[in-house]
Amino acid sequence: MPVVEIPVEKWNGQVHQVKLGGVGGRKELIVGGDNTLPFLKFEGTVPHRPAIAIEVLDYTPPNWAEPLVKAWGDVLKSPVAWAKKAAEYGANAIALRLRSAHPEEGNTGAEHAKRVVTDILGAVDLPVIVLGPEVAEKDNEVLVAASEAGRGQRLALGDCFDKNYRTIGATCLADGHVAIAKTPIDMNLAKQLNILLSDLGLTMDSILMDPTTGALGYGLEYTYSVMERLRITALMGDKMTAMPMICTVGEESWRQKESKASAGVPATWGDQEKRAIIWEKLTAMGLLNAGANIIVLRHPKTVEDVKVAINKLFA
Amino acid sequence: MALTGIEIYKYLPKTNCKKCGFPTCLAFAMKVAQKTVNITICTDLSAESRAALEAAGRPPIQLVTIGGDSKKIEVGNETVMFRHEKTFFHPTGFVYRLKDTTPVDSILQEVQAIAEYKVERVGRFLAMDGFAIENASNDAATFAKTVEAVKSKTDLPLILISKDPAAMEAALAKATPGKPLIYAANKDNWEKMADLAVKNKCPIAVTSSDGLSELATLAEQINKKGIEEIVLDPGARDFGTSLTTLTQIRRLALKKNFRPLGYPIITFPGEGAASVDLEAMLAGQQVAKYAGIVVLDHFSPAMVYPLLTMRLNIYTDPQKPIQVTPGIIQIGTPKPTSPVCVTTNFSLTYFAIAGELEAAGWASWLVVCDTEGLSVLTSWAAGKFDAEKIAKTIKNFKVADNVNHRNVVIPGHVAVLRGELEEELPDWKIMVGPREAVDVGGFLKQNWKN
Ligand code: SF4
Numbered sequence: 001m002p003v004v005e006i007p008v009e010k011w012n013g014q015v016h017q018v019k020l021g022g023v024g025g026r027k028e029l030i031v032g033g034d035n036t037l038p039f040l041k042f043e044g045t046v047p048h049r050p051a052i053a054i055e056v057l058d059y060t061p062p063n064w065a066e067p068l069v070k071a072w073g074d075v076l077k078s079p080v081a082w083a084k085k086a087a088e089y090g091a092n093a094i095a096l097r098l099r100s101a102h103p104e105e106g107n108t109g110a111e112h113a114k115r116v117v118t119d120i121l122g123a124v125d126l127p128v129i130v131l132g133p134e135v136a137e138k139d140n141e142v143l144v145a146a147s148e149a150g151r152g153q154r155l156a157l158g159d160c161f162d163k164n165y166r167t168i169g170a171t172c173l174a175d176g177h178v179a180i181a182k183t184p185i186d187m188n189l190a191k192q193l194n195i196l197l198s199d200l201g202l203t204m205d206s207i208l209m210d211p212t213t214g215a216l217g218y219g220l221e222y223t224y225s226v227m228e229r230l231r232i233t234a235l236m237g238d239k240m241t242a243m244p245m246i247c248t249v250g251e252e253s254w255r256q257k258e259s260k261a262s263a264g265v266p267a268t269w270g271d272q273e274k275r276a277i278i279w280e281k282l283t284a285m286g287l288l289n290a291g292a293n294i295i296v297l298r299h300p301k302t303v304e305d306v307k308v309a310i311n312k313l314f315a
Numbered sequence: 316m317a318l319t320g321i322e323i324y325k326y327l328p329k330t331n332c333k334k335c336g337f338p339t340c341l342a343f344a345m346k347v348a349q350k351t352v353n354i355t356i357c358t359d360l361s362a363e364s365r366a367a368l369e370a371a372g373r374p375p376i377q378l379v380t381i382g383g384d385s386k387k388i389e390v391g392n393e394t395v396m397f398r399h400e401k402t403f404f405h406p407t408g409f410v411y412r413l414k415d416t417t418p419v420d421s422i423l424q425e426v427q428a429i430a431e432y433k434v435e436r437v438g439r440f441l442a443m444d445g446f447a448i449e450n451a452s453n454d455a456a457t458f459a460k461t462v463e464a465v466k467s468k469t470d471l472p473l474i475l476i477s478k479d480p481a482a483m484e485a486a487l488a489k490a491t492p493g494k495p496l497i498y499a500a501n502k503d504n505w506e507k508m509a510d511l512a513v514k515n516k517c518p519i520a521v522t523s524s525d526g527l528s529e530l531a532t533l534a535e536q537i538n539k540k541g542i543e544e545i546v547l548d549p550g551a552r553d554f555g556t557s558l559t560t561l562t563q564i565r566r567l568a569l570k571k572n573f574r575p576l577g578y579p580i581i582t583f584p585g586e587g588a589a590s591v592d593l594e595a596m597l598a599g600q601q602v603a604k605y606a607g608i609v610v611l612d613h614f615s616p617a618m619v620y621p622l623l624t625m626r627l628n629i630y631t632d633p634q635k636p637i638q639v640t641p642g643i644i645q646i647g648t649p650k651p652t653s654p655v656c657v658t659t660n661f662s663l664t665y666f667a668i669a670g671e672l673e674a675a676g677w678a679s680w681l682v683v684c685d686t687e688g689l690s691v692l693t694s695w696a697a698g699k700f701d702a703e704k705i706a707k708t709i710k711n712f713k714v715a716d717n718v719n720h721r722n723v724v725i726p727g728h729v730a731v732l733r734g735e736l737e738e739e740l741p742d743w744k745i746m747v748g749p750r751e752a753v754d755v756g757g758f759l760k761q762n763w764k765n
Binding site for chain 1: 397398399432433434435436526527528531532535553554555558559562563566567570571573575576589590592593595596597599600603604615616617618619620621622624625627628629631633662663666667670673674676753756757760
């Protein structure tokens with residue numbers, strides 16, 4: 001009878017642990033710390049399960065897909081009500097996207113950002129991730145304001161790109177926040193930005209990386225493989241690729257035609273609402289298995305099922 | 316694993332008798348390694364050596380073929396744990412499970428709908444791969460009748476599910492030829508099931524929920540009966556056990572060259588999930604994490620289209636990214652006044668720009684140039700995305716016939732091409748767009764006057 005010896009891999013490295021919140025009555029969220037591949041507890045330690053953040057926008061999203069509008073209803077008109085509802089749906093963190101600061105979306109400024117961040121911090125006791133509109137100058141303006149509004153609350157602030165990492169990194173350093181380093185699906189660029197941020201003085205437990213999410217059918221495989229490579233390199237001992245990873249799954253998944261189109265698509269695509277939700281769920285499943293530590297989601301049903309899957313993977 | 320000439324030589328008689336037509340055994344071995352002659356030509360090779368040679372040449376994960384010549388599922392023969400190390404070769408087979416307790420009429424309706432289902436994505440058609448038929452009635456005659464009915468309706472590969480060798484035999488009589496997969500041999504029925512596999516020349520699945528040693532024992536016993544095409548069901552049903560167990564089996568096969576578990580794996584995500592969506596999620600995980608065949612208990616376009624897309628993504632060769640076919644792609648329903656934008660045929664570039672135009676609500680004409688699958692900057696640096704190429708593409712695909720203006724937006728990263736392009740396309744006004752796809756919506760809003 002063949003004797004099966006379960007093959008166990010011994011890694012030298014470990015994903016850094018990063019803590020959000022946990023100050024002044026705010027709930028604490030710790031991610032990372034794994035010294036093995038995702039969920040492989042038979043050979044290593046996986047101290048914290050991946051977290052789910054629910055995305056909240058700082059204004060009423062003008063062109064969200066129908067199933068999302070239906071699911072959230074009136075709270076889409078108020079970031080505070082929206083964040084509270086997100087907490088009810090079981091979010092581990094709120095991911096506040098300051099989209100209205102985008103020049104095309106209202107061009108709001110520091111004052112508005114400061115107010116929304118303060119309101120949300122007051123309304124929920126979850127850790128908060130604040131994301132800019134992804135336009136370098138505006139990011140600098142609103143994220144610095146957000147940083148000051150949340151001083152000492154250990155927010156995560158993003159995104160730091162190669163262009164603006166100095167400003168965002170410095171403000172994180174000054175106000176005790178975690179910086180999110182975003183790079184375009186490339187391992188070397190990811191590592192380089194992590195090095196630049198740590199040269200600024202940010203410690204290993206103060207950086208998250210966003211490898212850039214490609215949704216299912218829209219580059220998922222690139223993100224998947226770059227994340228596997230980053231994770232493996234980290235486990236082999238490279239501290240500069242060992243930051244926990246955050247993936248904006250909801251945002252990417254729901255901008256695709258497969259999620260948005262209710263008519264004018266082939267019948268073989270099936271029912272829009274069901275399809276769109278599964279699209280987001282499968283994007284999440286793929287990236288969880290590739291090493292995501294924080295998944296930012298949009299649809300409450302996705303949150304519910306991804307939570308089930310994470311708990312089963314973690315059991 | 317393919318053997319080298321030297322490795323093959325070790326098994327040959329080393330007498331240099333020349334009966335094979337080659338001057339030496341070594342020369343013969345080299346030709347065998349190149350696959351230009353067959354090993355059987357050496358008549359002096361003992362049966363034992365030949366068996367040893369075949370075993371040594373076997374891939375670490377056996378290739379298993381289910382189904383007939385026209386439609387078949389080929390799984391196994393994978394060589395890496397992570398797709399970036401090389402690629403995953405044989406895409407997961409998606410099979411839908413029918414039960415013989417369902418009235419034949421409804422079964423046939425389902426079979427027709429599923430067999431006809433196909434969905435297009437980047438120029439390929441994605442479809443389901445076969446049917447599993449379960450002997451839920453526990454009645455051999457009903458099972459055989461159902462199999463016969465399904466077989467009359469489709470030539471897609473079949474999996475026959477029964478623990479009862481008598482029922483299996485009855486069903487096999489209706490399902491062969493056509494190489495169905497016998498599911499499954501367990502510790503009680505394995506001898507009889509193995510005999511059926513030998514007799515009908517079919518692949519066979521082995522199942523055990525008592526750990527990998529038990530599973531390996533069964534697979535080895537079956538293999539000793541002369542069966543090479545084996546599929547494993549380790550009984551791991553939910554998200555966690557599936558990931559752990561399938562990872563362990565893949566590692567044992569690839570890293571330890573552990574033959575008794577060197578076979579593709581079959582999974583049943585519907586048994587490990589409490590809802591259709593969770594079944595889809597688990598199936599999606601199993602596409603990435605090491606399932607060869609996934610048996611689904613539900614089918615709807617809304618569930619299967621995402622799953623087939625997942626498989627397409629994961630099984631794309633990372634060294635050869637999917638290229639988009641060059642031409643004019645319509646984003647939304649463009650009008651003669653709509654913008655014309657130029658991009659490359661690297662799939663990620665294409666998806667980025669197409670997605671942004673889509674998201675920003677810009678119906679437009681996207682002109683995809685053949686840059687051999689390289690991105691904007693890479694192809695420009697390699698001389699595959701220059702003014703001449705862009706001009707040629709615009710002319711060849713008759714872009715001018717679709718629009719009533721002569722404005723074309725080029726990617727910001729190749730702003731330097733503007734002057735040259737103005738010479739190549741004297742009728743056109745060249746607009747330099749943003750560097751990043753994400754900014755294209757804003758760019759058009761500000762600069763597109765039509
Ligand atoms: S027939 Fe066989 S033994 Fe004779 S030379 Fe050829 S390989 Fe060698």
